[in-house]
Amino acid sequence: MSERPTYYLTTAIFYPSPRPALHSMFEAIGADMIARYQRLVGRETRFLTGLDEHSANVERDAREAGIDPHELIDPWAITWRETFERFGISFDRFIRTTDPDHAVASVEMVRRAQAAGDVYEGVYSGWYCTGCNEFKTDQQLVDRRCPDHPTLEPQWLEESNYFFRLSAYQERLERLYEENPSFCEPSHFRNEVLGWLKEGLRDFSISRSGVTWGIPFPGDDRHRIYVWFDALTNYLTGAGFPDDAEALARWWPADLHVIGKNITRFHCLYWPAMLMSADIPLPKQVFAHGFMYDVSGQRMSKTTGNTEDPDEMADRFGVDGVRYAVLREVPFDRDANITLDGFVRRYNADLANDLGNLVNRTVSMSARYLDGSLPAQTDADQPADVELRATAERSVTAYHAAMAEHHLDEALASMMDLVRAANGYAESQAPWALAKAGETDRLGTVLVTMAEACRIIGHLLAPVAPTTSLRLHEQLGVPAPYDERGAGGPGLDALLGWGGGPTGWTTGDAVPLFPRVEVEVAT
Numbered sequence: 462m463s464e465r466p467t468y469y470l471t472t473a474i475f476y477p478s479p480r481p482a483l484h485s486m487f488e489a490i491g492a493d494m495i496a497r498y499q500r501l502v503g504r505e506t507r508f509l510t511g512l513d514e515h516s517a518n519v520e521r522d523a524r525e526a527g528i529d530p531h532e533l534i535d536p537w538a539i540t541w542r543e544t545f546e547r548f549g550i551s552f553d554r555f556i557r558t559t560d561p562d563h564a565v566a567s568v569e570m571v572r573r574a575q576a577a578g579d580v581y582e583g584v585y586s587g588w589y590c591t592g593c594n595e596f597k598t599d600q601q602l603v604d605r606r607c608p609d610h611p612t613l614e615p616q617w618l619e620e621s622n623y624f625f626r627l628s629a630y631q632e633r634l635e636r637l638y639e640e641n642p643s644f645c646e647p648s649h650f651r652n653e654v655l656g657w658l659k660e661g662l663r664d665f666s667i668s669r670s671g672v673t674w675g676i677p678f679p680g681d682d683r684h685r686i687y688v689w690f691d692a693l694t695n696y697l698t699g700a701g702f703p704d705d706a707e708a709l710a711r712w713w714p715a716d717l718h719v720i721g722k723n724i725t726r727f728h729c730l731y732w733p734a735m736l737m738s739a740d741i742p743l744p745k746q747v748f749a750h751g752f753m754y755d756v757s758g759q760r761m762s763k764t765t766g767n768t769e770d771p772d773e774m775a776d777r778f779g780v781d782g783v784r785y786a787v788l789r790e791v792p793f794d795r796d797a798n799i800t801l802d803g804f805v806r807r808y809n810a811d812l813a814n815d816l817g818n819l820v821n822r823t824v825s826m827s828a829r830y831l832d833g834s835l836p837a838q839t840d841a842d843q844p845a846d847v848e849l850r851a852t853a854e855r856s857v858t859a860y861h862a863a864m865a866e867h868h869l870d871e872a873l874a875s876m877m878d879l880v881r882a883a884n885g886y887a888e889s890q891a892p893w894a895l896a897k898a899g900e901t902d903r904l905g906t907v908l909v910t911m912a913e914a915c916r917i918i919g920h921l922l923a924p925v926a927p928t929t930s931l932r933l934h935e936q937l938g939v940p941a942p943y944d945e946r947g948a949g950g951p952g953l954d955a956l957l958g959w960g961g962g963p964t965g966w967t968t969g970d971a972v973p974l975f976p977r978v979e980v981e982v983a984t
């Protein structure tokens with residue numbers, strides 16, 4: 462077994478649809494940036510994502526189409542997986558809750574709750590949103606509709622169910638948040654959770670009868686395991702629960718569950734209680750991200766029909782361009798609007814102009830003035846050199862600090878600070894003028910200083926724009942010492958230190974990294 466420290470992170474599993482929308486990609490891209498960062502830092506990383514397939518909608522849609530649910534969703538799962546792969550989502554497993562090992566895990570979780578005396582039979586009735594797959598309280602409905610699914614009519618359901626005794630975990634959950642508030646981040650979403658905890662916890666239904674789609678409920682196969690004991694358990698399945706003791710010891714408890722802010726109740730109250738009941742250690746942190754809204758202020762989603770098509774966006778901006786623009790435009794911990802206009806401006810300003818131009822001018826001038834052969838870096842002597850180095854060190858520190866809190870947009874802003882400083886350095890030091898004046902020594906120093914900034918920027922870029930980062934290092938002449946998933950390198954500390962480049966290296970051919978995008982935008 463490897464000696465490296467480990468990091469296990471997950472996204473929420475997504476409700477199946479024919480293809481993913483950009484807002485689902487947003488969560489996956491954000492989690493992927495974290496996964497790649499952790500690999501670059503030097504941790505053995507396991508990244509789980511996938512689909513939550515046992516929803517009532519799937520069964521209903523399949524029945525209406527006269528087909529087996531698998532015939533409906535198997536092609537969808539292929540498309541989702543392929544889209545994730547196209548977008549560079551470096552998952553280790555794409556889990557489907559219809560996977561056979563997941564049924565074993567899910568049944569085991571129910572059995573443990575039963576053994577702990579936390580499961581009882583009762584009658585449940587209430588308004589049920591088929592979009593959310595959950596019962597809604599009157600307070601949650603707006604104009605008798607689910608606010609997240611205003612086009613769907615909630616259904617009144619009454620049925621005999623098995624319940625999980627969540628109320629029995631009131632005190633233990635209160636203690637959890639007293640002792641370890643960062644179990645749920647960021648704090649503005651944690652405060653909602655603490656509010657629900659204060660109101661008092663209600664037991665929740667864990668089975669449905671009258672359905673055949675789903676995992677049979679242990680001890681009563683007239684029932685199927687209902688949503689949470691099925692869906693949430695996927696995080697354990699992905700770590701080898703219950704049978705692979707070695708994998709489980711290695712990966713559990715998970716370091717991070719990345720989820721949408723709409724499912725904090727289930728991840729921050731239900732899930733820890735379920736794990737306590739099963740006598741399994743809790744994950745270290747649940748991080749809820751905000752929503753990406755389109756201009757109209759509605760959440761971009763399938764149900765409201767405002768979906769942005771990820772493939773179309775990738776055709777326009779390139780996969781890395783989309784990855785960067787969504788994570789830079791939408792703070793990971795908050796809601797934000799995005800517009801095509803904003804996307805174009807962000808892409809052109811940051812990537813095509815600032816970053817692309819910096820690398821391009823550095824590599825071109827190295828070729829033009831020095832035949833691509835950079836001198837060894839020397840100790841900075843001029844104030845401008847010292848200042849750029851200091852900016853690089855500040856940017857790296859700020860980048861790490863932002864990543865520690867999953868403030869992905871701030872990490873990218875720190876990287877751009879260095880990009881802009883390096884462009885400013887190029888303007889003030891004017892290597893073209895030094896070339897004209899025949900000041901060869903200073904010219905070499907200026908160009909190797911710019912190249913050193915580019916080398917560091919390339920590593921900061923790697924978690925968000927992995928393919929472009931590899932191309933950047935290639936044309937710079939210092940190939941990255943890690944694979945296309947960010948694994949196998951010496952660790953970021955070794956890579957991000959100023960002066961960490963080889964002694965006197967040879968640059969390659971300048972090829973634009975981010976071609977400018979011209980899009981007609983209606984104003």
Ligand SMILES: [Zn+2]
Nearest residue numbers: 590593607610
């Ligand atoms: Zn809903």
